[in-house]
Amino acid sequence: MDDCEAAAVVGCERCPALVDSRSRIVNGTGPADADLLFVGEGPGATEDDRGEPFVGRSGSVLDDALRDAGLARADVRITNCVRCRPPENRDPTAEELGNCRDHLRREIELVDPSVVATLGKVPAEHLLGRSVGVTGEAGSVEELRIGGRARRLVICLHPAATLYDRSQAEPFASAVETAAELAGVDGAGGGQSRLDGF
Numbered sequence: 001m002d003d004c005e006a007a008a009v010v011g012c013e014r015c016p017a018l019v020d021s022r023s024r025i026v027n028g029t030g031p032a033d034a035d036l037l038f039v040g041e042g043p044g045a046t047e048d049d050r051g052e053p054f055v056g057r058s059g060s061v062l063d064d065a066l067r068d069a070g071l072a073r074a075d076v077r078i079t080n081c082v083r084c085r086p087p088e089n090r091d092p093t094a095e096e097l098g099n100c101r102d103h104l105r106r107e108i109e110l111v112d113p114s115v116v117a118t119l120g121k122v123p124a125e126h127l128l129g130r131s132v133g134v135t136g137e138a139g140s141v142e143e144l145r146i147g148g149r150a151r152r153l154v155i156c157l158h159p160a161a162t163l164y165d166r167s168q169a170e171p172f173a174s175a176v177e178t179a180a181e182l183a184g185v186d187g188a189g190g191g192q193s194r195l196d197g198f
């Protein structure tokens with residue numbers, strides 16, 4: 001379900017290898033005016049099959065962390081750096097990330113979140129334009145100009161990291177909580193509220 005049709009990409013063929021490997025383009029989901037946007041790397045097999053980001057095992061981890069932060073998936077927007085599943089789940093290449101950059105930038109401009117939370121190394125490095133050690137930097141917050149204005153970016157581990165190493169579960173949950181607090185998102189499940197309105 002995508003509440004932001006304008007941000008949906010249809011029929012893109014910029015990356016020949018991804019056109020071959022994808023079943024479909026996986027666009028972002030969630031409110032068109034979300035205050036908090038999560039950005040992952042790219043769709044995996046389940047996402048490619050179902051056409052929604054983070055609906056496989058990593059998605060369950062993200063859902064749990066959102067719930068622990070008092071949120072539901074319906075409170076936030078979720079997207080990826082590339083919208084087509086790379087073959088064998090390899091990382092997207094620099095060229096593929098570059099080809100999909102305009103799609104992500106446009107989604108950020110349209111949704112206009114105050115906080116962007118990166119899920120894993122690839123989106124953190126892609127958006128920050130520097131090398132990132134996600135384990136050491138998880139939970140850190142940077143202000144950067146992205147999609148036309150200054151926003152806060154929260155570095156989170158990739159949720160899959162918690163499946164391989166349980167000790168990463170707490171830092172992951174804590175970074176998601178930081179992102180939720182900064183965005184002032186409440187857990188109504190039907191939208192956003194800005195705490196700075198009080």
Ligand code: URA
Pocket residue numbers: 040041042043044047052053054055056058059080119120
């Ligand atoms: N991993 C990602 O980075 N994105 C998804 O949508 C699913 C798994």
